[in-house]
Amino acid sequence: MKKVGLYFGTFNPIHIGHLVIANHMAEYSHLDEVWFVVTPLSPFKKKKSLLANNHRYxxxxxxxxxxxxxxxxKIEFGLPQPNYTVNTLAHLDEKYADQYSFCLIMGEDNLKGFHKWKNYEVILENYDLFVYPRISEGKVEHQxxxxxxxxxxxxxxMEISSTFIRNAHKEGKNIRPLLPQEVWSYMDEMNFYR
Known part of the structure; x- marks a missing residue:
């Protein structure tokens, strides 16, 4: 059975920081694969600047x-909105019970707010969390x-953010080194974030 790390995000857009972290998890932990779960709408984010699901995917x-x-x-695209991780995990377990075991990948900043997630106790009881470091203030909950x-x-x-990329691109800055070449080409061709 393959062990899969689920890396949730809006990926608006995906950038080299996301790839570096995911690749590191795939190469330097006991995960066999990392899935980028493109989230249609996070309960914690506003939808204002979010590209359509199919473009981000x-x-x-x-x-x-x-x-x-x-x-x-794009497993979350067909699930009820807004998406909650606990529901997605239950859906994945049901769908892939014989093929994969799942765990979560998150930044240290997300771990700080993890106690606010819907049914976080259920997640913690049933799934491993792989946490990567972030430069941020505040303490991780003692539990x-x-x-x-x-x-x-x-x-x-990796302190690169999709927000920074969107804003810099809008200002006409050269952000090509922060994106995989194919992502830059698609973004430029579609005239996104201008």
């Missing part, structure tokens, strides 16, 4: 197609600090 597909251990996933299901992975710290 296409950019993730373009970014990952040459990496056998990294896969795009997660030494939890046996929370695994800190010494991945490179």
């Amino acid at each position: 296409e950019m993730v597909y373009q970014a990952t197609k040459d990496y056998p251990k990294l896969k795009p996933s 997660f600090k030494d939890h046996p299901k929370v695994h800190r992975v010494n991945a490179p710290i």
